Amino acid sequence: MQKWSRIWHSRLAMLVAVTLVAFLAGGVAVSLGWIPSVLDRAATESSQNPVADANVSPAVAGRPDTGIGGGVPMTQYTVADVADHISPSVAYIEVQFAYAQAGSRRGPGRLGPYSDPFNSFWQYFFGFPGPGPQPGTGPDGELPPSVGSGVVVSADGYILTNQHVVDVPAGLKLSKIQVTVPGVDGKMDAELVGSDRNLDLAVLKVKTSQRLPVAPLGNSDGVRVGEWVVAIGNPFELDHTVTVGVISAKDRQIQIPDQQSGTIRTYEHLMQTDAAINPGNSGGPLVNLRGEVIGINTAVLDSSQGQGIGFAIPINAAKAMVNQVTSTGKFVAPWIGIGYGSLDDTARQYFGIDSSVTGVVVGEVYPNSPAAKAGLQAGDVIIEVNRQKVTDQDSFGKAIADMKVGDRLAFLVMRNGQTRVITVVVGERPPQY
Numbered sequence: 001m002q003k004w005s006r007i008w009h010s011r012l013a014m015l016v017a018v019t020l021v022a023f024l025a026g027g028v029a030v031s032l033g034w035i036p037s038v039l040d041r042a043a044t045e046s047s048q049n050p051v052a053d054a055n056v057s058p059a060v061a062g063r064p065d066t067g068i069g070g071g072v073p074m075t076q077y078t079v080a081d082v083a084d085h086i087s088p089s090v091a092y093i094e095v096q097f098a099y100a101q102a103g104s105r106r107g108p109g110r111l112g113p114y115s116d117p118f119n120s121f122w123q124y125f126f127g128f129p130g131p132g133p134q135p136g137t138g139p140d141g142e143l144p145p146s147v148g149s150g151v152v153v154s155a156d157g158y159i160l161t162n163q164h165v166v167d168v169p170a171g172l173k174l175s176k177i178q179v180t181v182p183g184v185d186g187k188m189d190a191e192l193v194g195s196d197r198n199l200d201l202a203v204l205k206v207k208t209s210q211r212l213p214v215a216p217l218g219n220s221d222g223v224r225v226g227e228w229v230v231a232i233g234n235p236f237e238l239d240h241t242v243t244v245g246v247i248s249a250k251d252r253q254i255q256i257p258d259q260q261s262g263t264i265r266t267y268e269h270l271m272q273t274d275a276a277i278n279p280g281n282s283g284g285p286l287v288n289l290r291g292e293v294i295g296i297n298t299a300v301l302d303s304s305q306g307q308g309i310g311f312a313i314p315i316n317a318a319k320a321m322v323n324q325v326t327s328t329g330k331f332v333a334p335w336i337g338i339g340y341g342s343l344d345d346t347a348r349q350y351f352g353i354d355s356s357v358t359g360v361v362v363g364e365v366y367p368n369s370p371a372a373k374a375g376l377q378a379g380d381v382i383i384e385v386n387r388q389k390v391t392d393q394d395s396f397g398k399a400i401a402d403m404k405v406g407d408r409l410a411f412l413v414m415r416n417g418q419t420r421v422i423t424v425v426v427g428e429r430p431p432q433y
Contacts, residue, residue: 149284161283194331218292220314233284245275274308335429337369384412
């Protein structure tokens with residue numbers, strides 16, 4: 001019995017030794033490249049089997065997030081799949097203006113087919129008027145149309161775009177809006193259903209009996225810096241141009257002088273991207289790799305100041321507007337009627353407010369506004385909204401972001417060192433605002 005035990009242990013020791021030597025020899029062979037590794041063989045088999053590669057990650061399959069880039073691993077066809085999926089929903093918009101008075105030749109500067117009406121955008125971002133011809137230089141003296149992009153958000157013809165695309169320049173009036181959508185013959189007449197200048201968003205309704213392809217709307221709150229995105233639009237009348245980049249930053253704030261109204265457009269919470277955006281892209285979609293619209297392309301910084309700096313409005317800012325228009329056929333913008341600013345050290349010193357107090361200062365109360373009717377005054381410091389603490393302009397904006405016409409907002413304000421509650425009933429924003 002002991003003899004067989006010694007023989008068994010001897011053979012086992014020999015087997016272990018042989019296995020160990022073989023393992024070490026194999027590792028040396030792989031490291032020297034004499035034998036392909038498992039990963040090398042897998043890569044070779046994948047390259048020889050394009051069908052397997054193509055089925056790895058359909059860009060618009062709607063799979064749960066399981067990987068980098070929103071759960072969609074990049075392949076050579078990912079962007080092409082996104083473009084194929086979204087392009088049928090991207091509209092080309094032409095806006096025709098006419099002179100407000102017969103015989104007038106006053107205009108907003110240069111319009112033309114290349115102006116997108118960026119107007120103030122050209123001045124601020126590009127440093128010069130649009131490159132199109134002067135007003136009145138087209139055939140028979142008519143104004144050439146301004147162009148932009150849009151995205152279909154409802155099969156029965158509602159299209160989301162930028163408000164500045166359809167904004168009427170001083171001295172002119174809106175003549176007509178025409179929209180072209182892939183797969184639909186000819187230009188479709190459209191009407192402006194609703195717009196919000198503060199959001200720089202507008203919704204058009206085209207007249208058609210056909211069902212239009214709808215672009216799915218994503219969740220811009222879930223967008224990550226560094227995430228791949230695709231911009232689709234009609235820059236310089238080059239229809240359905242596709243560019244690619246990443247989300248460079250979030251929550252950007254920019255201010256743009258608006259020549260048409262003589263005021264300042266303030267944009268908040270914009271997404272910054274290095275995907276190429278040019279005049280004509282305004283109103284077009286910024287899309288993630290899942291084929292979902294996460295932003296509406298709005299502006300680009302002058303290339304002399306920086307390269308690859310474009311901005312898009314997060315789609316979540318547009319959803320309430322889109323839902324209201326598509327369900328009711330109209331848009332009613334909620335309105336309080338105040339202008340406000342940060343409570344900084346200068347404001348605290350001026351109003352004699354302790355440094356521990358946070359909030360926003362009411363700089364202006366518009367006549368006949370809900371705020372004016374409720375008794376708010378310039379110089380009031382808003383420190384709470386519906387018992388939600390206000391620390392700065394951003395927190396105040398978030399506190400009133402979901403307000404609707406008819407809502408009652410309880411403002412805790414400080415005036416002359418005393419606090420009081422003022423209740424404002426949210427109203428409907430007049431067209432001039």
